[in-house]
Amino acid sequence: MSGHDSKYFSTTKKGEIPELKEELNSQYKDKRKDAVKKVIAAMTVGKDVSSLFTDVVNCMQTENLELKKLVYLYLINYAKSQPDLAILAVNTFVKDSQDPNPLIRALAVRTMGCIRVDKITEYLCDPLQRCLKDDDPYVRKTAAICVAKLYDINAELVEDRGFLEALKDLISDNNPMVVANAVAALAEIQDSSVRPVFEITSHTLSKLLTALNECTEWGQVFILDSLSRYKAADAREAENIVERVTPRLQHANCAVVLSAVKIILLQMELITSTDVVRNLCKKMAPPLVTLLSAEPEIQYVALRNINLIVQKRPTILAHEIKVFFCKYNDPIYVKMEKLEIMIKLASDRNIDQVLLEFKEYATEVDVDFVRKAVRAIGRCAIKLERAAERCISVLLELIKIKVNYVVQEAIIVIKDIFRRYPNTYESIIATLCESLDTLDEPEAKASMIWIIGEYAERIDNADELLESFLETFPEEPALVQLQLLTATVKLFLKKPTEGPQQMIQAVLNNATVETDNPDLRDRAYIYWRLLSTDPEAAKDVVLAEKPVISDDSNQLDSSLLDELLANISTLSSVYHKPPESFVSRVKAAPRADDEEFADTAETGYSESPSQGVDGASPSSSVGTSSNVPVKQPAAGSPPAPAAMPDLLGDLMGMDNAIVPVDEPAPSSPPLPILLPSTTGQGLQISAQLTRRDGQIYYDISFENGTQGVLDGFMIQFNKNTFGLAAGEALKVPPLQPGTSARTLLQMVPFQNISPGAPNSLLQVAVKNNQQPVWYFNDKIPLHVFxxxxxxxxxxxxxxxxxxxxxxxxxxxxxxxxxxxxxxxxxxxxxxxxxxxxxxxxxxxxxxxxxxxxxxxxxxxxxxxxxxxxxxxxxxxxxxxxxxxxxxxxxxxxxxxx
Known part of the structure; x- marks a missing residue:
């Protein structure tokens, strides 16, 4: 509706419906048109005008395209609540689908797809069949999308009437937009179907590549995304695909560029020629750089995608590090992403200019950004051995500025640098000790205490320094208390003189008698026993060589990285999570056949009623960056639980229903006992893996046979053949003596895979606040997969x-x-x-x-x-x-x- 149509929204008369009814049946065309506009205006502001259904439908018989659109809009809105009356409109649809004007034919088909009424669906098949073979490409492309909508309403009907075959034929259409819409419809159907519907062959491949050059930008995105599922037969075919897709890198639309990058990265895996790979890396750099000149939101999406790309192929942007330098007016979320990528691209060749940048950022006003910049300097030192000395000198310069939070971050990263390069940079300890009084953050305090304890023999007044912390020992956070305890023991073992002896007594007393933190108490008792029984053994344990820490800039597991790269330009690559962890779709249930088991003499085979499952099942794909279709589960089927715990559900404690073991859930058989109470000092654990609604859960039950309350339960799984790991925190309420609790812990597969021949061993560790860690073995039954x-x-x-x-x-x-x-x-x-x-x-x-x-x-x-x-x-x-x-x-x- 145009701007001057606003008058239709401001009506104050009584008897509005009877008046509209009268106007809708007027003999004058203009009056009828105005009446329909008033009806649509009333509908838009939420008034119920469904009683005018018959009168509005009568206005469908018109040549005026604007009026027809308005009536169709009304129909879409009310057809569901008035299915019997909606049948009245069917004849007009069928007539309109044969109208000489292609715009009216397309409009009829588009509206038919939006009317989700089962009674009507059957009548729409014939018009749709005609429109799929229409002479006008605009009608064909509209009909293609209509098939996907119809599949969503009634999948069986679409298959029976051969619409899927008609869609596949449209891939060979001579109009590129028709091809693009056919691909989009087939991809949508494939996502909600359990059977392979849309498989690209070498024949359709060339058709899609040809259509790519001529269709609109979103058409190109649909085609590129479907091509990314195609695995080339050999290096030559991969090179051919890449050659045809590369021109898309020059496109103005970011989604097209990212979809093209996705295909090129996937096909590069098969290309053997290093020259071709080098050339492709050169070609991909400029378009990725161009994405960074867009508005901040698009920059952020581009940066999240680039973050993945540089983990796989750092050479693509190795020479472009300057474009990731932060501008003063970049929003904080863009700056943080740029920092991450700079760390990944930092090398011996460019470290000097990178450090200059980081040093500059460390003097900015945004505290979070400053901290991240200081950490970045430390991470570069850990990553590049030859640049470590330059990084240290920059950190020392920053410490001299004496800005409190900069000093604290610097000390935290210097501790890591000492871990990475033992016995190399200890000369700076004296400078660090000057800043002791200013430390007030737990992590910085703990880092400084670690440094003092680790190098106690080189610091003359190490005992005085530690003593200054000990005065406030009971008030310190657990992190600081644990470090103080260990550092004091190290000092005593390195300098067993009178001062440290009194200190160790005070600390051990504080950490065992005065505290209620089990971690601190247990560690203190272990040290106490070691020191009192075998000081030499204590030295071997406490002063042992520590493993050297490594660079953490590429944190993603290679299989997860590959999966995320296959989903570039979708939400998956922005969240850095696989799609199934946050998108659940309802798959169309397999079709049921009515035949009972029967012996068939001819073939010796017979069919059964299909054991279809209605439940939601995670899809492997998310829509393009513009549009992420997340379908709601069908009524009556529970939605699949999201793989990441829903925050609200978490807060309300509804994610894991606790079922008392003495009243197991209906049909829940007792679980196998994995940790008997005799082994678990009164705690009995029973568990087994199970599958529900397309998800794997660990069904686990705890029974408290001790005299005290058990709480703070946590669980961890060792690496295993299927990479099973906990997908959320274990939620078990405090267990009173003599009570039990049973919970479902959601599991995520392929996170933590152990190498070697497959086996069914699952090693589990469970701890609580009152007992030691319990280890037990379980079996992974293959059928849960x-x-x-x-x-x-x-x-x-x-x-x-x-x-x-x-x-x-x-x-x-x-x-x-x-x-x-x-x-x-x-x-x-x-x-x-x-x-x-x-x-x-x-x-x-x-x-x-x-x-x-x-x-x-x-x-x-x-x-x-x-x-x-x-x-x-x-x-x-x-x-x-x-x-x-x-x-x-x-x-x-x-x-x-």
């Missing part, structure tokens, strides 16, 4: 079985397993995402065919042979991942027991 979309169609199962070579087939007898009922077994297996496909008879034996899938698409094709009620089951499996077969048989033994 079986994904919800592991069901295969019969034809694709047969095809996959034939395509895998014979040396990928393994068989094992499971003597302890027994199948008492086929139906019950199928149901139990389906609950663990092992899906029934067919069965046949072989003499008196039943042969079941099933499928399961692990993340990253690793399938298991399973054949189980057994006689009902007779112990002993023969299990055969075919899978591309041979290493997992022993763990797979372990899982099947558990599931068929």
């Amino acid at each position: 079986f994904v919800e979309d592991g069901k295969m169609e019969r034809a694709s199962f047969l095809e996959a079985w034939k395509s895998l070579p014979d040396d990928h087939e393994f068989t094992k007898e499971l003597p302890g397993s027994v199948i008492s009922s086929i139906d019950a077994t199928v149901e139990r297996l389906a609950a663990s995402n092992v899906f029934f496909i067919a069965k046949r008879k072989n003499g008196n034996m039943d042969v079941l065919y099933l499928s399961a899938k692990m993340p990253r698409g690793i399938p298991f094709l399973i054949e189980i042979t057994a006689a009902v009620g007779v112990p002993g089951v023969k299990c055969a499996v075919k899978t591309p991942n041979k290493e997992m077969v022993p763990l797979f048989f372990e899982a099947m033994e558990v599931l068929t027991k």
Whole structure:
């Protein structure tokens, strides 16, 4: 609506609805048009004008495009609440979809896709089918998006009516915008489908690359993002793709540039020629630099992406460090990101200009930024051995300025430099000691105390310095108390004279009798016993060589970095988290077939009702940087818990419902005991891994058989084959004597992977505030990794079985397993995402065919042979991942027991 239409919003008359009704039925076109505008205005400000539905729909019969748009807008809004009346509009839609004006045909199709009413959906298929083959490209591109909308409403209908095939045909369209919209629609459908819908072949690849040159910027983003899922067959094809994509680096739209960078980085992995790689690195630098001249918000997104890129390929921007120098008017969030990247790009060649910059930043007014700059100098010293001396001299100059928080940060980083280069820069300790009186921050105090204790033999008045801290020992934070305790013990071991002897007595007394901090008390008791029984052993423990610390500027695990790089230009690369940790989508449930189990003589196969799961399942992809579609779970299915704890849920303590063990949750069987109370000094821990709603949880129960309250529970998992780690803090309330608590701890896989042959060992450590750390072992059952979309169609199962070579087939007898009922077994297996496909008879034996899938698409094709009620089951499996077969048989033994 235009500006002068505001008058429609300011009506004060009574009887508004009857008046509008009258105007809508007027014989004059202009009056009807004005009436529809008034209705839309009323609807926009929240008035209920649904009673005018029939009258507004009557106005659809018009040639006036503006009026038609308004009526369609009204329809979209009220069709859901008036489904029976909405059917009245169907005829007009069907008529409009054949209108000679392509704008009206497209408008009809666009609106049909927005009316989410099941009764109407079927009527829209024929018009949509025509529009997908329309002569006008504008209509075809609108129809392509409509298919994705229709899939969201009724996936089965889209497949039955062949719309997916029609979309795939549009990829060969001669209009680039139609191609782009077809790709966007297919990518959207793929994200919510459990089956492969959109696979790029070498044939469609060339079509997409051709369309890339001519479509709009968002069309290019859709095409580039779908191309990033394509893995080139060899180096030559990779070079060809890169060559065709490189011109996109010159584009004015940042999203296009970043999507092009993503493809080039992914294809560079396959390119073997170093000259080609060097050239590509040169070509990628200028567009990335150009992104930094945009407004601050875009700069920030670019910097977060560049942060990932330089961790993988630092050479791309090695010569461009100057563009990351902070400007005085940069917002703080941009400055912080630039600092991070400067540390990553710092090298022996450019360290002098980098240090000059950092020194400049350390005199700025923003305290947080100053601290970060001082830390950055220290991190560069740890990263570059040859530059360490220059970094130290800059830090000393900063200490001489005597700005309190600068001095404190400098001391914190100098402690790390001493750890990195032992016995090299100790000459500066005297200068550091001059600043002792000004220290008031725990971390700085603790660092200074560590330095005094570590180099006590070189500091003449070390005992006096430590004594000045000891006066306030009881009031100090735990961090400082722990360092004071250790430093005093070091001083005593290095100079066992009278002064330190009295000091150690006072400290040990304070740290054991006067404190209620278990960490401090335990450490003090250990030192006390060591010193009183074997001073030499104490020396070996306390004064042992410390491991040298390393550069921490590239903190991301290589597999996580690769996953984030595959998601460049999406939210994933801004958060630096994989998509599934913050986006959950509802996958379309596999289609159900009505046939019951039946022996089919011709093929020996039969289909079962599909064991589809409605639950939300994490997607591996986020939308482009402009638009991140996050679908709500379908009604009736619980949303998948976010992999990162939701802050509000955390505060309200609702993330992990605590279920008392004496009243286990319905159908929760008792958990296996992993730490019996005899071993745990009265604490009993039972636990096992489980899968719910597409997520892995550690179902863990604590039983307090001690005489006191146990609280402060924490848990840690050692590196393991699947990289399982805790995805959140363990939430267990303080346990009163004789009570118990059970909680679900969310787990995240592939975080902390141990090398070597796969095994099912899970090593767990649990601590609380009252007891030592308890270590115990658990088993990782492979079936907790079986994904919800592991069901295969019969034809694709047969095809996959034939395509895998014979040396990928393994068989094992499971003597302890027994199948008492086929139906019950199928149901139990389906609950663990092992899906029934067919069965046949072989003499008196039943042969079941099933499928399961692990993340990253690793399938298991399973054949189980057994006689009902007779112990002993023969299990055969075919899978591309041979290493997992022993763990797979372990899982099947558990599931068929």
